[in-house]
Amino acid sequence: MIKVGILGVGTVGTSVARILIENSDIIEARAGKKIVPILGAVKNIDKKRDIDIALTDNPYDIINNDDIDIVVELMGGVEEPYILVKKALQNGKAVVTANKALLAYHRYELQEIAKDTPLLYEASVAGGIPIIGALRNGLSANHIESIKGIMNGTCNYMLTKMIKEGVRYDDVLKEAQELGYAEADPTFDVGGFDAAHKLLILGSIAYGIDAKPEDIVIDGIENITQTDVEFAQEFGYEIKLLGIAKKVDSGVEMRVHATLIPASSMIAKVDGVMNAVSVVGDSVGETMFYGPGAGGDATASAVIADIVDIVRGNSGPMLGYKKGLESGLKLLPKDEISSQYYLKIKVKDKPGVLASVASTMGEYGISIESMLQKPSRYKDRVRLLFTTHLCKEKKMLKAIKALRGLESVDDNITMIRIEK
Amino acid sequence: MIKVGILGVGTVGTSVARILIENSDIIEARAGKKIVPILGAVKNIDKKRDIDIALTDNPYDIINNDDIDIVVELMGGVEEPYILVKKALQNGKAVVTANKALLAYHRYELQEIAKDTPLLYEASVAGGIPIIGALRNGLSANHIESIKGIMNGTCNYMLTKMIKEGVRYDDVLKEAQELGYAEADPTFDVGGFDAAHKLLILGSIAYGIDAKPEDIVIDGIENITQTDVEFAQEFGYEIKLLGIAKKVDSGVEMRVHATLIPASSMIAKVDGVMNAVSVVGDSVGETMFYGPGAGGDATASAVIADIVDIVRGNSGPMLGYKKGLESGLKLLPKDEISSQYYLKIKVKDKPGVLASVASTMGEYGISIESMLQKPSRYKDRVRLLFTTHLCKEKKMLKAIKALRGLESVDDNITMIRIEK
Numbered sequence: 001m002i003k004v005g006i007l008g009v010g011t012v013g014t015s016v017a018r019i020l021i022e023n024s025d026i027i028e029a030r031a032g033k034k035i036v037p038i039l040g041a042v043k044n045i046d047k048k049r050d051i052d053i054a055l056t057d058n059p060y061d062i063i064n065n066d067d068i069d070i071v072v073e074l075m076g077g078v079e080e081p082y083i084l085v086k087k088a089l090q091n092g093k094a095v096v097t098a099n100k101a102l103l104a105y106h107r108y109e110l111q112e113i114a115k116d117t118p119l120l121y122e123a124s125v126a127g128g129i130p131i132i133g134a135l136r137n138g139l140s141a142n143h144i145e146s147i148k149g150i151m152n153g154t155c156n157y158m159l160t161k162m163i164k165e166g167v168r169y170d171d172v173l174k175e176a177q178e179l180g181y182a183e184a185d186p187t188f189d190v191g192g193f194d195a196a197h198k199l200l201i202l203g204s205i206a207y208g209i210d211a212k213p214e215d216i217v218i219d220g221i222e223n224i225t226q227t228d229v230e231f232a233q234e235f236g237y238e239i240k241l242l243g244i245a246k247k248v249d250s251g252v253e254m255r256v257h258a259t260l261i262p263a264s265s266m267i268a269k270v271d272g273v274m275n276a277v278s279v280v281g282d283s284v285g286e287t288m289f290y291g292p293g294a295g296g297d298a299t300a301s302a303v304i305a306d307i308v309d310i311v312r313g314n315s316g317p318m319l320g321y322k323k324g325l326e327s328g329l330k331l332l333p334k335d336e337i338s339s340q341y342y343l344k345i346k347v348k349d350k351p352g353v354l355a356s357v358a359s360t361m362g363e364y365g366i367s368i369e370s371m372l373q374k375p376s377r378y379k380d381r382v383r384l385l386f387t388t389h390l391c392k393e394k395k396m397l398k399a400i401k402a403l404r405g406l407e408s409v410d411d412n413i414t415m416i417r418i419e420k
Numbered sequence: 421m422i423k424v425g426i427l428g429v430g431t432v433g434t435s436v437a438r439i440l441i442e443n444s445d446i447i448e449a450r451a452g453k454k455i456v457p458i459l460g461a462v463k464n465i466d467k468k469r470d471i472d473i474a475l476t477d478n479p480y481d482i483i484n485n486d487d488i489d490i491v492v493e494l495m496g497g498v499e500e501p502y503i504l505v506k507k508a509l510q511n512g513k514a515v516v517t518a519n520k521a522l523l524a525y526h527r528y529e530l531q532e533i534a535k536d537t538p539l540l541y542e543a544s545v546a547g548g549i550p551i552i553g554a555l556r557n558g559l560s561a562n563h564i565e566s567i568k569g570i571m572n573g574t575c576n577y578m579l580t581k582m583i584k585e586g587v588r589y590d591d592v593l594k595e596a597q598e599l600g601y602a603e604a605d606p607t608f609d610v611g612g613f614d615a616a617h618k619l620l621i622l623g624s625i626a627y628g629i630d631a632k633p634e635d636i637v638i639d640g641i642e643n644i645t646q647t648d649v650e651f652a653q654e655f656g657y658e659i660k661l662l663g664i665a666k667k668v669d670s671g672v673e674m675r676v677h678a679t680l681i682p683a684s685s686m687i688a689k690v691d692g693v694m695n696a697v698s699v700v701g702d703s704v705g706e707t708m709f710y711g712p713g714a715g716g717d718a719t720a721s722a723v724i725a726d727i728v729d730i731v732r733g734n735s736g737p738m739l740g741y742k743k744g745l746e747s748g749l750k751l752l753p754k755d756e757i758s759s760q761y762y763l764k765i766k767v768k769d770k771p772g773v774l775a776s777v778a779s780t781m782g783e784y785g786i787s788i789e790s791m792l793q794k795p796s797r798y799k800d801r802v803r804l805l806f807t808t809h810l811c812k813e814k815k816m817l818k819a820i821k822a823l824r825g826l827e828s829v830d831d832n833i834t835m836i837r838i839e840k
Binding site: 288 | 435439443446447449450451452542548549550553554556557558559560561562563686689690701702703704705706707708709710711712715717718720721722723724725728729732733734736737740741
């Protein structure tokens with residue numbers, strides 16, 4: 001019998017304990033041993049919970065418990081779980097965590113501490129979708145060319161509503177908050193930070209990149225308007241918040257941002273709170289993994305898959321490599337990434353303005369792929385919409401600065417990256 | 421160093437050898453050891469091949485070779501590879517196979533022989549998509565509620581052409597044959613047999629069902645016409661060849677057939693030669709796994725993932741269970757499955773015919789969900805299109821027989837199952 005202790009018995013922790021009990025038949029058949037949750041650690045021991053499991057308010061009752069084989073960390077936060085997970089590993093306990101923030105900051109230290117003790121984290125990225133397993137195992141023959149993921153259900157829910165029903169950003173945010181999909185302060189989701197944590201984890205498995213959130217481009221969806229959604233569709237695109245990691249000649253690009261993607265691509269068809277991760281490998285070609293990115297039971301499904309893996313003795317190397325890669329790939333600096341861009345520029349409706357905008361873009365080496373002129377809601381203004389060919393982000397940022405300096409151009413230029 | 425022998429050096433075998441060599445950096449980093457293909461067995465040793473590997477025309481040079489750790493079986497066929505794989509396992513060699521026909525007939529005998537020697541087969545279902553890994557590992561916490569897969573790229577290519585471009589069945593078959601997607605005798609693909617082999621493998625992992633192809637419903641796409649495709653769209657459906665395995669109260673249904681699925685469902689959006697498998701688990705909800713279902717490199721990607729798993733020491737139980745399930749699930753007989761149905765019936769255009777068709781259906785307990793009357797190409801004929809509520813296949817088959825007996829009804833009634 002394998003005994004499990006759970007740090008944090010909230011929504012996911014409750015699901016983990018309940019599913020271990022309710023599905024014990026199939027879990028035992030698959031793992032080869034009975035797996036039993038015996039103790040949970042919580043902040044408030046008096047709070048009523050939907051699960052019958054012994055509780056403590058001292059996490060060390062689990063960490064230092066000789067009876068417990070596997071510690072499941074579902075507390076959230078960064079530094080407190082880091083200390084506890086470290087101690088659990090040092091005590092020789094296998095650890096399963098769903099904590100993406102912990103891993104975004106401390107995955108390499110934890111790998112160092114864990115050594116041969118299993119530390120698994122399938123639930124930390126895209127909830128119930130076994131994407132970590134796919135990258136670590138199923139696609140292990142491949143050099144990964146790119147990973148593009150819809151990894152934040154809140155943003156995808158909001159963008160889907162804007163795309164399919166024409167709901168305005170502010171209204172859909174309010175609705176998402178009422179439904180519990182978005183927090184009162186939604187910044188962590190809509191600002192792209194949650195997706196960035198997940199992307200950093202995938203970037204380690206695919207490329208061995210040791211980066212922190214502050215090292216990569218993180219833009220959210222806060223500035224996407226209904227107008228952008230409609231214009232994108234005119235150009236044949238949908239707007240999605242993507243986490244992108246890809247290998248280019250000079251290194252690895254990693255970035256999270258609202259992205260125009262071809263409406264015909266498989267990932268553009270992922271609607272609502274669902275998540276999906278597209279992975280292109282040099283042998284396999286394009287694969288995509290789709291499913292629920294959040295929710296107690298879906299996340300617990302991934303947590304328990306890790307527990308079963310540990311019980312079977314199948315942990316594998318934490319970040320996917322038994323040996324370090326000799327050919328260390330390097331993360332490109334934020335402004336060294338290359339992209340195509342969509343630009344929405346509001347200008348005075350008078351002769352010569354388009355020419356001055358176009359010539360400014362030319363000066364900075366920005367090559368225009370397509371252009372549309374649209375009326376503005378404001379009198380004497382028109383909107384210029386551009387899509388560009390591939391260029392360095394550095395050039396684009398300079399060009400935008402220069403465009404803002406033009407006499408007839410409004411300050412708030414919208415720039416959205418395009419990914420094909 | 422791990423030494424690999426390959427039985428069958430055709431398209432996939434060549435890719436396996438080439439990728440093991442070309443991607444040896446990443447494969448060694450992930451597996452922890454160097455993996456080298458040292459010998460291939462072929463029928464015709466004089467044929468020129470695109471790969472530099474020692475060859476033999478005697479498979480036992482591999483099977484009985486003390487130097488070889490892992491045998492990769494890519495010969496095709498059933499009985500010859502069965503004898504060879506058995507012998508390799510008895511010699512203590514780990515085996516990786518991509519041979520779905522072999523497994524459709526002999527997976528349980530092989531599991532019995534293999535015992536603790538790894539026998540892996542990721543490439544046997546849906547080519548490069550790591551769906552076996554997902555079922556065996558990533559979703560191990562779940563009772564599987566259903567599996568619905570597009571697992572034959574030839575059929576999906578043909579149906580996509582019919583749906584998107586209005587190409588007629590005969591023309592698209594000819595085109596698929598010219599492109600090499602379909603064989604000169606296309607029965608194995610368009611008759612649903614290839615998909616059935618794959619479904620049987622998934623059915624074992626999900627439900628422990630020991631069935632052979634002859635035990636399950638297998639209908640192909642040969643009778644699907646452009647008219648059906650268009651009518652399906654009027655009802656809000658697309659037509660796909662699906663392999664379906666699902667748990668119902670009385671047991672497990674397994675079947676392969678052309679299927680009407682809601683146009684809005686994720687799997688309906690899978691176009692061309694791509695494969696996708698949707699898996700619903702009781703904890704995780706719906707997940708979907710998408711990617712190339714065939715092709716040398718994509719299939720080799722899955723073969724090598726298995727090799728890496730073996731080298732890491734992570735083989736797990738062959739059919740997903742460390743222990744047998746106590747609660748053995750039973751396969752439902754073919755005519756005990758339940759479905760909704762689409763019926764296309766050509767009738768004489770005269771008073772009373774619709775009434776007699778409807779009342780015959782009523783007599784057999786078939787409840788109509790929706791009905792459309794359409795003109796026929798033939799004078800004095802009209803087409804009646806029905807979708808029905810859920811009913812037992814047995815009843816439907818009897819009703820169709822009775823309908824054929826009606827004086828004003830043409831013999832060739834089209835029946836397509838609906839899956840929501």
